[in-house]
Amino acid sequence: MPGSIRLFVEFELAEGGVVSLAEPQAHYLVNVMRRGPGDEVRLFNGRDGEWQARISVARRKNVELILEQQTRPQNVEPDFHLCFALLKRARTDLVVEKASELGVSVIQPVITTRTQADHVNLARLRAIAIEAAEQCERLMVPQILMPVSLAELLAHWPAERRLMLADERRNAPVAAPPAGGLLIGPEGGFTDQELDLARLHPFVTACSLGARILRAETAAIAGLALLLASAPS
Amino acid sequence: MPGSIRLFVEFELAEGGVVSLAEPQAHYLVNVMRRGPGDEVRLFNGRDGEWQARISVARRKNVELILEQQTRPQNVEPDFHLCFALLKRARTDLVVEKASELGVSVIQPVITTRTQADHVNLARLRAIAIEAAEQCERLMVPQILMPVSLAELLAHWPAERRLMLADERRNAPVAAPPAGGLLIGPEGGFTDQELDLARLHPFVTACSLGARILRAETAAIAGLALLLASAPS
Incomplete structure (x- = not known):
């Protein structure tokens, strides 16, 4: 899904999990990028690969997303x-x-x-x-x-x-x-x-x-x- | 002379020649870099190598320099x-x-x-x-x-x-x-x-x-x- 929004988060990412974003990411998604319930976002945290998530709640200061599936496994990047x-x-x-x-x-x-x-x-x-x-x-x-x-x-x-x-x-x-x-x-x-x-x-x-x-x-x-x-x- | 001022000019550069700089180069030398008569500047034009020049006249809108000697011959750069x-x-x-x-x-x-x-x-x-x-x-x-x-x-x-x-x-x-x-x-x-x-x-x-x-x-x-x-x- 190149072109879709990708966000780095600190939370654990696993199937069926729910992620809650505060400002400034909530503001970015809702006010800047005009995303709302049902829209897809990709999330990664540096440990659990990349996940497709779907917005369930979209407020200015709080966005909740449901993790649907892993789209890329975590890789081992060069240590440089x-x-x-x-x-x-x-x-x-x-x-x-x-x-x-x-x-x-x-x-x-x-x-x-x-x-x-x-x-x-x-x-x-x-x-x-x-x-x-x-x-x-x-x-x-x-x-x-x-x-x-x-x-x-x-x-x-x-x-x-x-x-x-x-x-x-x-x-x-x-x-x-x-x-x-x-x-x-x-x-x-x-x-x-x-x-x-x-x-x-x-x-x-x-x-x-x-x-x-x-x-x-x-x-x-x-x-x-x-x-x-x-x-x- | 790394560290000294280097300027690109359109004039021909040859021994004993005199170069006259108008704004904005005159302003840069006199007002910004505080250079005056007797100070050295290096000049290049893309054709005649790099030359050491000495300021003979330093006014806000006009600086004159006397070309003293070539400090680097013109090289042939990669055509890329x-x-x-x-x-x-x-x-x-x-x-x-x-x-x-x-x-x-x-x-x-x-x-x-x-x-x-x-x-x-x-x-x-x-x-x-x-x-x-x-x-x-x-x-x-x-x-x-x-x-x-x-x-x-x-x-x-x-x-x-x-x-x-x-x-x-x-x-x-x-x-x-x-x-x-x-x-x-x-x-x-x-x-x-x-x-x-x-x-x-x-x-x-x-x-x-x-x-x-x-x-x-x-x-x-x-x-x-x-x-x-x-x-x-």
């Missing part, structure tokens, strides 16, 4: 982490939206020496990730983590997980799978000390994203395309 | 065309900006059956492309063409130039070089008739951009990353 030096708001929003579409499982903002931003509104970013997952037929919403320093990120990164570090200054090979994560620096790049620190860790592999100099948010999107295009859905 | 079904304004802007960063030479908006937009402000899009080229160390600015219908595009496309058509509905191989162009459909995709028409042309190769369903602007950016990352600068 995007780590990026935090950007200003509009560009952070863009990175979160596009990373969610491209299929990352975890989004980790990082604070580096040259990072210009330090504030992150997790609720806002999560809403962006949910909307992207709803629109792009994903069955999971990426997890968005609180910012950490580059040193913390590297200290806690699992040794068996390859972290591709985008480094436009050296002649590294173009990013290619397999990798479990991508690390994108700030505008102006990592400092030499940061690059030296990263390279001390055997799980870090420097890579190029092509011959061009890219803005940070473009580097994140391009790198994810290179690393995730051949991943299963 | 992005053809995309025209999107609404903000998303068209994003596609033009990111395509310019990623190195396309020609940007061709296309009108398809399901295209929702039909208006394009070429001057605005060209300004976006110029700014992206200035910021991303490119020596050329992509050419932006007037929209054409899909049928016109296909009828005039050079037979020897491979056109990768992003088609999320079939099991096509993931987009990979070599290709001379990428064709991205509208939200909702090409119609079956359009896909049939495209496939009549031997230069068209269907490709996938990965297992995910991507918004149109994300598909354009991801496809360019896949096709251009290994291209020379």
Whole structure:
């Protein structure tokens, strides 16, 4: 049923179950999308696959739906982490939206020496990730983590997980799978000390994203395309 | 001199030459960036490489610069065309900006059956492309063409130039070089008739951009990353 409304919910989804939506989802369904009793909606929660549900009660602040049947089983998505030096708001929003579409499982903002931003509104970013997952037929919403320093990120990164570090200054090979994560620096790049620190860790592999100099948010999107295009859905 | 100001100009650039900038570039240099006599600026025009220039006169509406030396020779950039079904304004802007960063030479908006937009402000899009080229160390600015219908595009496309058509509905191989162009459909995709028409042309190769369903602007950016990352600068 492509084209029908798809919503992410926190509830369990199982046959015959009833789901009750409050605002803002009720408002969206009833007032924005003009849906009413009898109309179909698809629901997913990241665990129970995708379900077809039918609206039984449609009020402005409360919509009830009856779960009819599973339309897709839950899949196992690639476990891929995007780590990026935090950007200003509009560009952070863009990175979160596009990373969610491209299929990352975890989004980790990082604070580096040259990072210009330090504030992150997790609720806002999560809403962006949910909307992207709803629109792009994903069955999971990426997890968005609180910012950490580059040193913390590297200290806690699992040794068996390859972290591709985008480094436009050296002649590294173009990013290619397999990798479990991508690390994108700030505008102006990592400092030499940061690059030296990263390279001390055997799980870090420097890579190029092509011959061009890219803005940070473009580097994140391009790198994810290179690393995730051949991943299963 | 990364970090210094880089401007695209239409003038010829040669040693000892003098370049005179009017608004809005004069305003940008003097009022926004607070540059004055003696300060250095880098200039490029898409033909004569990149030049270091020094400001000799700095007025609000007129800045004069003396060309000192060529800092980079003109390169030959990949000849790659992005053809995309025209999107609404903000998303068209994003596609033009990111395509310019990623190195396309020609940007061709296309009108398809399901295209929702039909208006394009070429001057605005060209300004976006110029700014992206200035910021991303490119020596050329992509050419932006007037929209054409899909049928016109296909009828005039050079037979020897491979056109990768992003088609999320079939099991096509993931987009990979070599290709001379990428064709991205509208939200909702090409119609079956359009896909049939495209496939009549031997230069068209269907490709996938990965297992995910991507918004149109994300598909354009991801496809360019896949096709251009290994291209020379």
